[in-house]
Amino acid sequence: MLSLPDTFPEFPAFPAGEVWLAGAGPGDPRLLTLLALHALSQAEVIVHDALVDKRVLGLASPRASMIPVGKRGGQPSPRQSDINTILIEQARLGHRVLRLKGGDPFVFGRGWDEAIALAEAGVYFRIIPGLTSGLTATALAGIPATTRDTNPAVVLAAGHRAEDGSSKADWEALGRLGQPILLYMPLLQLPDVMSALQRGGLAAETPAAFIQSASKPGARVVETTLARLVDDAALHGVTSPTIVVIGVIASLRNRLGGFLVDWQ
Numbered sequence: 645m646l647s648l649p650d651t652f653p654e655f656p657a658f659p660a661g662e663v664w665l666a667g668a669g670p671g672d673p674r675l676l677t678l679l680a681l682h683a684l685s686q687a688e689v690i691v692h693d694a695l696v697d698k699r700v701l702g703l704a705s706p707r708a709s710m711i712p713v714g715k716r717g718g719q720p721s722p723r724q725s726d727i728n729t730i731l732i733e734q735a736r737l738g739h740r741v742l743r744l745k746g747g748d749p750f751v752f753g754r755g756w757d758e759a760i761a762l763a764e765a766g767v768y769f770r771i772i773p774g775l776t777s778g779l780t781a782t783a784l785a786g787i788p789a790t791t792r793d794t795n796p797a798v799v800l801a802a803g804h805r806a807e808d809g810s811s812k813a814d815w816e817a818l819g820r821l822g823q824p825i826l827l828y829m830p831l832l833q834l835p836d837v838m839s840a841l842q843r844g845g846l847a848a849e850t851p852a853a854f855i856q857s858a859s860k861p862g863a864r865v866v867e868t869t870l871a872r873l874v875d876d877a878a879l880h881g882v883t884s885p886t887i888v889v890i891g892v893i894a895s896l897r898n899r900l901g902g903f904l905v906d907w908q
């Protein structure tokens with residue numbers, strides 16, 4: 645077990661009736677924050693998404709009750725309002741409730757909706773950030789999110805449609821911006837998004853990469869170009885969870901010359 649130096653700051657107590665809204669990182673439990681690990685050991689009820697790795701859930705107290713609320717086996721996701729209700733009810737029952745989400749709770753994770761619902765219900769909560777998959781997947785793949793020479797900005801964007809069916813990002817404008825894009829939930833709308841980015845002005849040969857299952861078993865990186873993204877997704881059988889990187893940063897890993905030691 646982890647042993648921390650005596651000088652390590654104390655962990656906060658997890659009061660009964662409180663909800664801790666935590667990010668579990670991209671998968672590998674070694675990428676959890678120490679606060680998230682502490683929360684797992686203290687929580688009595690854990691309300692978790694499907695994307696939270698089983699190895700992370702395995703670190704919970706054996707006495708904790710698990711409430712899965714993620715999309716499973718092609719079933720529709722539970723409604724956000726139902727998840728909010730579960731969190732509020734469990735807190736009102738006096739439980740120490742851990743709401744565990746993949747990555748970071750405030751990056752495409754509906755963490756804000758839950759924070760607002762808890763605040764409106766008068767339930768105290770804490771937010772524990774997690775490593776967001778876009779920035780972790782790129783780092784593990786040897787792709788820098790920014791470098792001094794290439795890009796002063798990087799865009800985190802969601803490739804799926806918003807719940808009302810409309811796509812919120814202005815892809816042509818993002819294409820004109822010319823800054824690298826880390827695309828979460830990329831697969832459903834990939835053809836539309838790729839066409840719009842090119843209409844916006846991104847060159848067909850812009851480097852791109854899929855990073856699938858970062859930090860999980862079967863993790864892989866597929867390098868491609870903007871024009872070939874859609875065909876290569878099919879050719880290589882790319883599946884969720886995947887981050888798509890679009891921009892000059894996607895090809896920089898080739899300069900590492902094989903010295904980047906494999907994750908695991």
Ligand SMILES: C[S@@+](CC[C@H](N)C(=O)[O-])C[C@H]1O[C@@H](n2cnc3c(N)ncnc32)[C@H](O)[C@@H]1O
Nearest residue numbers: 670747748751753776777828829857858885886
């Ligand atoms: C609903 S979003 C949640 C994002 C999460 N809150 C975060 O900060 O990473 C789910 C998307 O995150 C990305 N993702 C999550 N875990 C991943 C992983 N281990 N490897 C690659 N992509 C991942 C995929 O794009 C997936 O479709």
